[in-house]
Every structure is written in structure tokens, then in C-alpha cells.
Amino acid sequence: MELPDIGKRCVHPHCKQLDFLPLQCKCGKAFCSEHFIIHSQECELSKFLSDEELKTIDSVYVCSNLDCKERSIIPLICEKCKKHFCVKHRHLTECDEKTEEMLKIEKEKYAAPMRVxxxxxxxxxxxxxxxLNEAKKKSKTRDLANKVQLMKIKNKATGSKSIPTADRLYFNITYAEKTTPVFVSSQWSLGRVIDAISQEMRLQNNNHKATEKKLKLFKKNDHTVISNNFSISLKSLLEDNIIIDGDSLVIEYVDNSDNI
Known part of the structure; x- marks a missing residue:
């Protein structure tokens, strides 16, 4: 016994079957699930379906890309892996399944040249x-070596951008075998210079605490302390030839009682 008031018949000319859960296109026509998919590929109004509309369709294809949840009623099957991918990922996905060992080998292929x-x-x-260090020991080449080192430091040095270019002094600062090029102001005191260097190199600075070890600067070539007077200006040290622009210095922690 037919129940004509329940459900709708598929409007496809070769179907006409009564469907109790018909799918209605945005154009107003009702279809069975099979012919709705075919119709939706041609109907301009059905190109953009909501998530709720997609959920009502049995044959919904989810993109096989791991990071994509795009769903479609139109299959885009890769000929090699036989998986469905959305339009965005169908040409960007490699079809061959790779094991952990294969991925490791592939990563090593790119990492090895970088290590070399x-x-x-x-x-x-x-x-x-x-x-450069050898050249600095010879009076004939010392000035040229210092200029070369200064140019190298300027290309990589970091520091406060508020320091006027004319006041900047550049140094290679070494701590625990790690060297960092920095620039500071010639108008600063030695104490402020050490504060700025410790900040750039992310070093714990307890110079304001009486009982803690102090950070001090030394000449790298002979390990002589720059000065124990933290209030002296960098400009004065430069004028007295204790340091030069582009110098290599070492920063270290020393006991408060040490008078180096």
C-alpha cells in the first residue's frame, strides 16, 4: 500500500522512486541520494552546501590529508593511491606511504649537506x-686587521637601536666559548656597558648585589681586566687606548673579593 503523503519522489526522469528521506536541492527539486549527487554537480545553486546539508548525504568524501577536514560530495580520487583529496591538496600530496625509516632517511638527505x-x-x-689575531701582533698589519674585524662585527652586532650611530662601539664578546658581536654607546659607563652586554647575552647579572659574584670585562688576548672602576666612561677607556673599536673581549664572573 502506497503512502503518497509521506516522502517525495525523485524528480530524475529515469528514477521517480518514492524516497522517505529525500534530499532537496537549493533549487527546490527533491532527489534520492544517488541522483542528488549527480544533480549537484550541474546545478549552480547547489555548489556551496552547508555542513548540515553535507551531513545528510551518505556519499560524503573527506580529504585524506591529515591536517584537512574538507568534505565534498564530488570525489577527487588520486589515480595512484586511490584516495580522495580536496582541490587544495590533490596536487600537493605525495601518494606513496612513507615509513618512519623512510622519513628519517629523507630528512638526513637534506640535513647532511647543511652539517657539512x-x-x-x-x-x-x-x-x-x-x-686576524696573528696580524694584530704585527705592527705593519695591526690596523688593517682591526678594520677587517670591525667590519665583520658590524654586520652581525646587536644592541639598543636607540644608540646614535656616531656613538656606537662594537665588540666581540666571549662567554664560555660562545662569542656574540654587540654594540654599545661610547657615552656609557663601564658598569652600564656590562649591564647591556649581559642582557644581550642573557647572562645573570648580580653586579648590584654586594655579596654576589661580579661580571667583569677582560681583554681576550692577554686576559687583563678592562677596569675595576665601573663608573669610568667607555670614551675614556677608548682615548687611553685600553680598548679599541672592534676589540675582542671576554666577560666572566669573578668573586667580589678578587681585585684582578
Whole structure:
């Protein structure tokens, strides 16, 4: 016995079956689930369906990309892996399934040349520093070596952007075998310079505490302390040739009782 008031018949000319849960297109026509998919590919009004509308369709395809949840009623099946991908990912996805070992080998393929490059660069930098240090020991080449080092430091140095360019002094600062190029102001006191350097190098600075170890600056070549007077200006140290622009210095913690 037919129940004509329940459900609707599919309007597809070759179907006409009574569907108790018909799918109605935005154009107003009702279809069974099979013919709704076919119709939706041609109907201009059904191109953009809401999530709720998609949920009512049995044959909904979810993108196979792990980071994508895009759903579609139109299958876009890859010929190689036979998986469905949305339009965004269908040409960006590699079809071959890769094991952890395969991924490890692939990563190593790209990482190995970088390690070789970094090792070669470190060796060249070390040799250049050695050559500069040797050149500084010779009076004929000392000034040129200092200029070369200053240019290298300027390209990488970090510091407060508020310091006028004319007041900037550049140094290579070494702590625990790590060297950081920095710039400070020639108008600052030695104490303020140490504060700025410790901030750039992320060092704990307890110079304001009487009982704690103090941070001090030393010449790298002979490890002589720059000064125990933190109030002296950097400009004065420069004028007295105790330091030079582009110098290599070492920052260290020393006991408060030490008078180095």
C-alpha cells in the first residue's frame, strides 16, 4: 500500500522512486541520494552546501590529508593511491606511504649537506680569526686587521637601536666559548656597558648585589681586566687606548673579593 503523503519522489526522469528521506536541492527539486549527487554537480545553486546539508548525504568524501577536514560530495580520487583529496591538496600530496625509516632517511638527505656546510663555515671562521689575531701582533698589519674585524662585527652586532650611530662601539664578546658581536654607546659607563652586554647575552647579572659574584670585562688576548672602576666612561677607556673599536673581549664572573 502506497503512502503518497509521506516522502517525495525523485524528480530524475529515469528514477521517480518514492524516497522517505529525500534530499532537496537549493533549487527546490527533491532527489534520492544517488541522483542528488549527480544533480549537484550541474546545478549552480547547489555548489556551496552547508555542513548540515553535507551531513545528510551518505556519499560524503573527506580529504585524506591529515591536517584537512574538507568534505565534498564530488570525489577527487588520486589515480595512484586511490584516495580522495580536496582541490587544495590533490596536487600537493605525495601518494606513496612513507615509513618512519623512510622519513628519517629523507630528512638526513637534506640535513647532511647543511652539517657539512656549517662545519666548513666554522673551520673558515676559525682560520680567519686566527689570521686576524696573528696580524694584530704585527705592527705593519695591526690596523688593517682591526678594520677587517670591525667590519665583520658590524654586520652581525646587536644592541639598543636607540644608540646614535656616531656613538656606537662594537665588540666581540666571549662567554664560555660562545662569542656574540654587540654594540654599545661610547657615552656609557663601564658598569652600564656590562649591564647591556649581559642582557644581550642573557647572562645573570648580580653586579648590584654586594655579596654576589661580579661580571667583569677582560681583554681576550692577554686576559687583563678592562677596569675595576665601573663608573669610568667607555670614551675614556677608548682615548687611553685600553680598548679599541672592534676589540675582542671576554666577560666572566669573578668573586667580589678578587681585585684582578
Amino acid at each position: 656546510f656549517n662545519a666548513a663555515k666554522a673551520a673558515v671562521d676559525k682560520q680567519l680569526e686566527s689570521n
